[in-house]
Amino acid sequence: MRKITFLILSALILSTFSWQVNAQYCVSTFSNQTWEFVTNVNYAGINNTTAGSGPSNDYTAMVATVNPGGSNTMSVTIDPDSSDYIYAFIDWNQNGILNDAGEVYTLATSTSSAGPHTMNITVPGGAAIGTTRMRVMVDWGNSTPNPCRTATFGEVEDYTVNVSNVTGDPPVIVCPADITANNVPGTCGAVANYSALAIDTEDGDLTANIVSTHPSGSTFPVGVTTVTLSVTDSDGNTSTCDFTVTVIDNELPVAVCQDITVDLDPVTGMATITAADVDNGSTDNCGIASMSLDVSSFDCSMTGANTVVMTVTDNSGNISTCTSTVTVQDVTAPEVFCVGGFGIFTESEDFEGATIPTGWTTVIESGSQDWTFGSGDMPLGTDFPTNAAIFDDDAAGSGEVNLARLLSPAYDLT
Structure with missing residues (x-):
């Protein structure tokens, strides 16, 4: 009789083991892990740090050990975007279905926080003994937990949970x-x-x-x-x-500035600088996130010394400032343009009147008398002591008109 009982019990154990091994669970996939994915799962001996490596991830080699009636804290950390939901599904009755009553846990709703998001999970007293499946999911914009979900943004990770009999009280x-x-x-x-x-x-x-x-x-x-x-x-x-x-990190960054000189652009009349131009070796214990200037553009009205403040922000949001003197130079000479006609000026040229000067000409407008050179004798009146350019308007006779022009060469007055 004992042998028969043992054989029946063995058959039941083997049947249960066979079900656990061959249980097939639905597939859940997410095609894009750019914005939201799981970065750590911590539960009953599992402590797995990941980085959103794929649409669905098999970590069933990692085992959490729990006892019926026992409580354990589950912690899930994510790389968030916004409107993210975090779910856990545990097949306590080992029927291959992950969302029976009492098998669905919501750790976060519509969150934009990395977490960790935690929940105390109590193992049902009637949980089937042995290994079963746990699925952890981050799902964007979906308020209805679905262990078999196929969507774009999110990630799913599968683990193993070992439900073991409690011998005595757990510690x-x-x-x-x-x-x-x-x-x-x-x-x-x-x-x-x-x-x-x-x-x-x-x-x-x-x-x-x-x-x-x-x-x-x-x-x-x-x-x-x-x-x-x-x-x-x-x-x-x-x-x-x-x-x-x-x-x-409550340590402020060390902001170090240097004075610089810049030249205005000869065409635009502007000069532009960046924080890198002013920075003189600023540092921080956890790294610098950004550097910025309160003034970065200068025009002709700002020539001379200008006080510029540089703000250094570290990776923790701590801020320090320093000041720099930025000297702006206008190094472009002005260009002068005249508008309108020539002004009044005087031009004189002296020459010896023996002959007509080089470049000069005479033009007879009327009559026949022209300018003469090589003598200082005047037709009437006092003679010149030296040679002179003389025009005798009486030479044409009474009542006649003589008109002759003596023209100088063109002068470049520029």
Whole structure:
């Protein structure tokens, strides 16, 4: 009779095992992980940091161990955009369906926060013993959880959950409160020390057996880090808890300016500078996000010394400023343009009257008398002491008109 009972029990166990192995779950895919994807999943021994590597990701080799009736914190961190929903599905009854009653968990709705987003998940008392499937999903703009969803923006990750029988009471583990610390000056992190407690009804104090993802005394980077503590008793029961360590960068950047000189453009009359022109080696312990100037363009009205303020912003939003003297030079000579006719001027030329000067000409307008050269004798009156240019208007006779022009060459008055 015992043999028959054993054989029947063995058959049932094998049948259950075969179902778990052959259970087929629906496929969920998202085609674009540019804006929203999972960056960390932390649950009951799973602590997986990812970077949105594909439309659906198989991490079923990673196993979370839970007990019926036990509670564990699930933490999911994402790279967010906006209107993001975070869901978890766990097939507690192992029927191959991920959204039966009591198997759907909503960790965040319409969020634009990276998180971590956390939820305390209690394993149903009637959860089937053995391994089953857990699916974690970030889904953009969808308020209806669907483990089989196919869409554009989001990501899905599959894991394994091992539901094990509880032998005795699981240990109780107590995490410290969340820790907040300022960065160590000159560095981009801080050391955090903490203590925790673990007690088991059978094994007593198990504090020394606590395992941490980030041991006390570790250096934590600026930002939020989730720390998971776990402890296992002699019966193989494991309990976990989580807390966060937040390191704040409150160190201002060091803004260093230099004085510079710029020339106005000869065509536009403008000069433009950038923060890089003024910067003289500004630094920050966690990196500089941006540098900007309050004045970057100059015109002819700004020649001379100008005070310019440079603002340096680091990756944590801390701001420092420094000032620079920007000397603006107008190095282009003016161009003079005259409008209208010539002004009044006097031009004189002396020449020896023996002959007509080079370049000069005479034109007889009427009559026949022309200008004469080579003598100083006047027809009437006092003679010239030297040769002269003489026009005798009486030479044509009484009543006759003589008109002759003596023309100089053209002069370049420019």
